[in-house]
Amino acid sequence: MKCEDVRPLLGAHADHELDLIREVELEAHLQTCSDCAQRAQALAACRQALRDSLPRFAAPAPLRQKILSSVRADVRPVAPFASGKRPSWSWGNLGGIAASLAAALILGYGWGNRHARTDSLWNEAIADHVRSLQAGHLMDVVSTDQHTVKPWFIGKLDFSPPVADLADVGFPLAGGRLERLDGQTAAALVFHRRLHSINLFIWPAAQSPVPPAHAGIDGYHGETWSEGGLNFLAVSEIPAPELDQFIRDYRSRTK
Amino acid sequence: MEPMEAFVPAEPRTFEQLMLPHLDAAYNLARWLLRDPHDAEDAVQDACLRAHRAFDRFRGSDGRAWLLAIVRNTCFSVLRKKRREPGEVVFEDDLHGSTEDPAEANALAWREIKGDLLRQALERIPAEYREVIVLHEIEGMAYREIASVADIPIGTVMSRLSRGRRKLQTELLTLTGKASP
Numbered sequence: 001m002k003c004e005d006v007r008p009l010l011g012a013h014a015d016h017e018l019d020l021i022r023e024v025e026l027e028a029h030l031q032t033c034s035d036c037a038q039r040a041q042a043l044a045a046c047r048q049a050l051r052d053s054l055p056r057f058a059a060p061a062p063l064r065q066k067i068l069s070s071v072r073a074d075v076r077p078v079a080p081f082a083s084g085k086r087p088s089w090s091w092g093n094l095g096g097i098a099a100s101l102a103a104a105l106i107l108g109y110g111w112g113n114r115h116a117r118t119d120s121l122w123n124e125a126i127a128d129h130v131r132s133l134q135a136g137h138l139m140d141v142v143s144t145d146q147h148t149v150k151p152w153f154i155g156k157l158d159f160s161p162p163v164a165d166l167a168d169v170g171f172p173l174a175g176g177r178l179e180r181l182d183g184q185t186a187a188a189l190v191f192h193r194r195l196h197s198i199n200l201f202i203w204p205a206a207q208s209p210v211p212p213a214h215a216g217i218d219g220y221h222g223e224t225w226s227e228g229g230l231n232f233l234a235v236s237e238i239p240a241p242e243l244d245q246f247i248r249d250y251r252s253r254t255k
Numbered sequence: 256m257e258p259m260e261a262f263v264p265a266e267p268r269t270f271e272q273l274m275l276p277h278l279d280a281a282y283n284l285a286r287w288l289l290r291d292p293h294d295a296e297d298a299v300q301d302a303c304l305r306a307h308r309a310f311d312r313f314r315g316s317d318g319r320a321w322l323l324a325i326v327r328n329t330c331f332s333v334l335r336k337k338r339r340e341p342g343e344v345v346f347e348d349d350l351h352g353s354t355e356d357p358a359e360a361n362a363l364a365w366r367e368i369k370g371d372l373l374r375q376a377l378e379r380i381p382a383e384y385r386e387v388i389v390l391h392e393i394e395g396m397a398y399r400e401i402a403s404v405a406d407i408p409i410g411t412v413m414s415r416l417s418r419g420r421r422k423l424q425t426e427l428l429t430l431t432g433k434a435s436p
Contacts (some may be wrong), residue, residue, distance in 0.1 A: 015397050022384060045365035046267065054377065061298050067278065067303045072309050073371030103418055168266040203312035225379040 001028040006036050014043040121182050121210070121233070126220055128179050129199040129235045132190065149176045153187050159230065161187035162203040162254035170250045171198065182208075182231070191246065198236040198246055204232045216240060224248055270310045273318040274303070280319055280394055281326045286331040287389045288382050307427060316374035320396075323404045334382055368427060384419030386411055409434040 005027050012018045020209055026137075030037045077181055140223035143149050150163040167175040174190040179201060186203035210233065216222075221243045222235040236243050281302065285295035302325045304315075312428060313321055377385055390396045398412045405412070 011420070012398075012413055013418065015398070015413075017413070041419075042365065042433055046423075047374060047392065049365040049368050050377075050388065053368070053373045054389070054393050055374070056279070056393050057283045057286040057292075057295075059278045059297065059299065060292075063282065063299065064275075064278055066296075067300055068271070068275075070304055071307045181265060 001025045003029075003033060003036055006030075006033070007039070010036070010040050010043055013040060014047055020115075022056050031092050037119060040086060068093070097117060119225075122222065123217060125199070125201055125233050125235050126217070128181065128188065128201070129197075129220070132188070132197065132199055143175055144173050146173055149173060149189070152176060155176075156188055159187075159202075159204050161189065161230070162228075163189060164250060164253035166191060166249050166253060168245070169245075171249065181233070182210075193236070193238050193242060193246070196236060196238045198238065198243065200235040200250065201231075203231050203236075205229050214240070227251070270307050273313070274306055274322050276308075277304075277319040277322045281322055283393060284323055284326055284386070284389060285330050287377070287385055287393075289325065289333060290378050294333060298329045298333055299326060300325040305329065317400070318399050318402070319394075320403045323390070323394075325404065327404060331382070350409055372427065372430055373423075376423050376430055379426045379430075380419060380422040384415055387415045388419045388423070391416060 006026055009018060009022060013023065013147055020205065030040055041128065099156075100253075141159045143152075143169065144165065146163045147167045150160070153161055153176065158197070163173070163176070167173065171191045171193055174192050174197070176190060177188050179188045181201050181203055184203045186201045189200040189202065191198040191200065206229075207228050210231045211226040212223075212225045214223050220235060220237050221240045222233060223235045223243060225247075226230070234243060234247055236246075278299070281299050282295060285302070286292060289295050302322070306322055306325045309325070332434045377388060380388075384407060386405060387401055390401045391398075396404070398409045401412045402409045409416075
């Protein structure tokens with residue numbers, strides 16, 4: 001190796017990034033060339049000075065806290081739908097609540113009593129929904145007739161869940177079952193949408209009505225609302241606009 | 256229908272577990288690039304939120320490089336907004352033929368340089384060069400890792416480090432009142 005070949009490699013040599021073959025050749029050259037050796041030493045000294053004197057700034061504790069809160073309150077966007085169109089999110093006025101619900105679900109965090117109920121609510125609802133999709137677990141009463149489904153709940157629940165068949169608008173009633181949700185026994189109504197299912201959970205609001213909120217998690221969408229002393233939570237893997245449509249139809253039919 | 260595995264993560268590797276250990280690295284880079292503690296805080300917070308939203312696209316094993324890439328992109332867009340002169344950024348990477356590392360060329364006794372002076376000098380060189388020096392010397396990143404953070408070829412990492420050291424030397428000589436070599 002000649003000086004002109006060595007010079008451009010001195011930086012990589014100082015950085016320990018030279019491949020073995022060239023490193024060996026370069027070392028051999030440095031043994032015989034004091035000029036290049038001196039340059040190599042200066043570079044090493046430069047690196048040493050930088051490593052010794054440059055401070056590594058640590059993130060201030062309040063920043064860490066701020067980031068934790070903002071990340072926990074943030075909602076991870078769901079994957080785009082097949083159409084390529086993203087759902088129109090309506091986190092809106094209660095975005096913070098919905099966001100924390102979704103974040104809790106994603107991150108598996110429970111932080112504080114205020115959130116604890118709603119965290120577990122979403123977790124339970126989605127777990128129930130997923131379980132209900134497994135064969136044989138969907139319904140305790142299989143019927144497309146609201147007049148069969150509704151009476152089935154009598155005696156099993158201390159409230160009467162509003163039941164409507166929405167077959168004419170593309171959401172045929174498929175049946176119902178009982179679930180535990182929010183620490184209570186809830187009615188779960190199952191509706192179909194093409195090959196998909198919607199689980200609608202209904203339970204007494206009592207002193208703790210759920211706030212209206214949307215959530216989109218891993219391709220599942222959920223919506224909560226409270227009406228007439230009952231809490232409602234709809235969850236499905238169908239696109240959010242279709243779920244919104246379902247909820248509008250259901251609410252108008254059961255008024 | 257979505258696969259049900261979506262609800263049964265094999266290993267719960269959350270954003271907080273994978274990214275927050277690198278918060279110091281993130282803040283350090285932002286602090287050096289923006290040269291202002293408040294701007295750095297804002298940029299890191301912004302970057303973390305972006306990282307969080309893109310977290311489902313994180314596939315790699317190197318959380319630090321992934322987060323730092325987002326942090327540096329955030330910082331550079333802040334810098335671009337702040338720059339008065341449009342198009343001021345001239346990357347010299349490909350403009351000069353020489354890749355000779357001139358920091359060795361010397362006149363400068365590195366061992367006697369005061370830390371504070373070195374810090375000032377580093378703050379004075381262009382951000383693109385400051386970046387590679389910070390990642391290399393403070394974060395201890397290899398060329399390959401720096402290349403992935405800054406999204407540049409490894410050869411460019413090498414030449415930016417060399418030029419960065421040269422610029423550093425020039426600034427040091429200016430700061431100490433000696434003429435540029």
